[in-house]
Amino acid sequence: MIHHEFITLSLAQFGQILRIPYNGQTVFTNEWDLASLAYSQDTERPYHTDLPTPDDIRRFLQLERVELNRTIKSQNVTLTPNQILTKELRQDMKRWEELIRENVFGLGGHRDHLPTSLAHMLYCIIFEEQYSLAYFFVKQIECARATPNANLPYGMFLTRLF
Incomplete structure (x- = not known):
């Protein structure tokens, strides 16, 4: 409206x-954890998408874990394997991440971590699948x-x- x-x-x-x-691929989540992909998937046609596993996404984005612990709002937080920091992306993926974030996600949000939907978009780019x-x-x-x-x-x- x-x-x-x-x-x-x-x-x-x-x-x-x-x-x-x-x-092409249809998925949406505002979450940060890659495990949330499975919960955001439409199960019926026409929008059903066979999604990659979090392990597949991490493996194909070739992430390097830089730290397990972070301080968020004065609290020590341990990252799960399914939470990706932007600085963990390899350099060629960082360019794609910046382009997509500015043109698709807008200027808001946390820029230090990779939203799950954005990780899935990058996965689709690697596999040359429509999104x-x-x-x-x-x-x-x-x-x-x-x-x-x-x-x-x-x-x-x-x-x-x-």
Whole structure:
């Protein structure tokens, strides 16, 4: 709903208007732990995706664990193997991470760790698999609408839609 008008589009129409991919892997989560991929997966067609395991993602991103313990808000926190820090990415993946983060995720969020959805996008790049950005955008907007104090993302795209 924009300016009290309901907009009803299929995912394909949404993707075509925005000129973004609407076919391919579909997954969305705001979590940081790679294990959350399994919980965010749609189990029924047309959006069912066979997802890689967290081990597969870590192995193909060729991560090097730099530290197990961190201090967050004055508390010592131990990272799980499924939580990835941005500095653990190899250099060529860091370029992709920056490009995707700025153009897909927006400027907000924690830049020191790799969100699970972004790790999955990088995995798709390595395997040259399509990733449905339209599905990701719709789920991100749904998530923002469900949180009363969240900013609605993708203002430029929504302006083009309207």
